[in-house]
Amino acid sequence: MAESVGVKKVCELCLKATSQYTCPRCNIRYCTSVCYKGESHANCSEAFYKDCFMEALKEKEVNEEDKKQMIETLKKYEDDPYDLDSDEEELSLEERMSGLDLDNDSDEIWSALTDVEKKEFQAMLQDGRLGHLVELWEPWWTSHNAALVTEVGKKIQPPKxxxxxxxxxxxxxxxxxxxxxxxxxxxxxxxxxxxxxxxxxxxxxxxxxxxxxxxxxxxxxxxxxxxxxxxxxxxxxxxxxxxxxxxxxxxxxxxxxxxxxxxxxxxxxxxxxxxxxxxxxxxxxxxxxxxxxxxxxxxxxxxxxxxxxxxxxxxxxxxxxxxxxxxxxxxxxxxxxxxxxxxxxxxxxxxxxxxxxxxxxxxxxxxxxxxxxxxxxxxxxxxxxxx
Known part of the structure; x- marks a missing residue:
């Protein structure tokens, strides 16, 4: 959430720069994504990104390109160098995902991941990589026109x-x-x-x-x-x-x-x-x-x-x-x-x-x-x- 025009308050995380945004979960003010993803705000940001990421899997309007990108992202982490004691040959990621509906089967998809893939997912939460996959929504109602006087006949454009x-x-x-x-x-x-x-x-x-x-x-x-x-x-x-x-x-x-x-x-x-x-x-x-x-x-x-x-x-x-x-x-x-x-x-x-x-x-x-x-x-x- 962007800060209201004319209001300047310090970032509540670094206590140095001027805050520009408000966390949609805990309402804390922050200046940049660095502070948002930082250690002092990790519990909130990690939970938000994970919820959004898993929610995205349930959306009906996911196109084929998004599905392909998701498979390719997970495929990078399908090798399990620690699982040397396994007696059975592990199925490939594509084989494990075969038959699953990426639009709706989020729980099944999570269960199909190996322990290493799940750990990598958690690591992505920790270091902020997952944040690049989720775009924070800025509500239309947070936009306010600061001008108190406008030209006669000039129509103010509604917020995006x-x-x-x-x-x-x-x-x-x-x-x-x-x-x-x-x-x-x-x-x-x-x-x-x-x-x-x-x-x-x-x-x-x-x-x-x-x-x-x-x-x-x-x-x-x-x-x-x-x-x-x-x-x-x-x-x-x-x-x-x-x-x-x-x-x-x-x-x-x-x-x-x-x-x-x-x-x-x-x-x-x-x-x-x-x-x-x-x-x-x-x-x-x-x-x-x-x-x-x-x-x-x-x-x-x-x-x-x-x-x-x-x-x-x-x-x-x-x-x-x-x-x-x-x-x-x-x-x-x-x-x-x-x-x-x-x-x-x-x-x-x-x-x-x-x-x-x-x-x-x-x-x-x-x-x-x-x-x-x-x-x-x-x-x-x-x-x-x-x-």
Whole structure:
């Protein structure tokens, strides 16, 4: 994540140069890839690269050239000079990979590697070679126009990668007879958190055929896609964070990563510039809406190939749920179009919540380390003592 224009802070790793980026996992500021891959940040960067590398194996849109390059990269390390006691002749890498689907069989591919190949993979993590295979995604919402004054009639270009806002957003006045509740902004906040979390988790990748999984994960994180209503910023964020380590634990990375997403939500609410502050909120909600529409169509296609009554019933229920949530997101789009500027008032609260949760996490980590150290140092009492 690039630093906001005009803000100069020192690199938190080398404590010398000016920071240019923010780690997508732990939110620490750093100046260059040297610091990012350095020893003091190794645990975070290594885990990120490995997750991204293994995730890349699962992507549906891997072309033949990428597959060939992957095989050639692994082939360099197929010789095992230490395995001299083996009674059987080891199969070549190509033979071991034969029959495996490089798009989906990531676990099987890992199992097919020799111990030396796995060690080499770990070495690539350690020395940063793997980092060259994974391009860090910079979210479109982190780009803000620094100019407060622009020429009359001059159109500001949207940031690279910014998603399109739906063109047919209904007017909120046509959906409601009375003015909408101010608490809707907390629901939007809750949904934006889940959206930013999932995009960060997958390094910005959104495969066309993964809409169902994306929507299911988002539904587990953001309760406001259902009937839940919040009246506080802290509620909207903290319950989403709790959901990630609870019912949505399949997407859990770390508490530190979950907390860092609050910074992303703040960027979405800030918007591209002062004249169009709601555009990022509208773009994010539009993308969420499109995902639920796509997921519903995919479920409908699956229904055509299912004959068992119980499976049909489950898919119909899922389709119904996606339709209902899609309508809810459409309503929030209509609200944001007319009242989205209200979200700006949440920025100070987001900053306070980020500071508070970060402090709590740091304190709890210190306490945990203290007791872990005490437990390790404490000698074990013998089970039987001489009287």
């Amino acid at each position: 990668g910014q998603l399109q806002i739906l063109t047919k957003i209904p007017e909120i006045g046509l959906l409601l007879k009375n003015p909408p509740s101010e608490n809707i902004k907390y629901g939007v906040l809750n949904i934006l958190y889940g959206y930013c979390y999932l995009l960060r988790l997958h390094n910005g990748e959104q495969a066309a055929d993964s809409a169902i999984q994306f929507c299911q994960d988002l539904k587990e994180i953001s309760d406001c896609l259902g009937d839940m209503v919040y009246s506080l910023t802290s509620e909207a964020l903290q319950i989403a964070i709790e959901n990630i380590s609870g019912k949505a634990k399949s997407v859990f990375v770390s508490q530190e990563f979950s907390i860092s997403i609050i910074e992303d939500v703040k960027h979405v609410i800030i918007g591209p510039d002062t004249s169009s502050s709601i555009d990022y909120v509208l773009a994010a909600l539009s993308d969420i809406y499109r995902n639920f529409v796509s997921a519903r169509k995919m479920v409908n296609n699956e229904l055509k190939n299912v004959t068992k009554p119980e499976e049909q019933a489950a898919l119909k229920e899922m389709k119904k749920g996606f339709f209902k949530i899609g309508k809810g997101v459409e309503f929030k789009l209509a609200w944001a179009k007319s009242y989205g500027a209200m979200m700006q008032s949440l920025i100070p609260e987001l900053e306070l919540e980020l500071c508070s949760l970060t402090s709590e996490f740091a304190t709890q980590s210190k306490v945990n380390k203290y007791f872990e150290k005490k437990l390790k140092a404490k000698p074990k009492k013998p089970l039987i003592e001489e009287l």
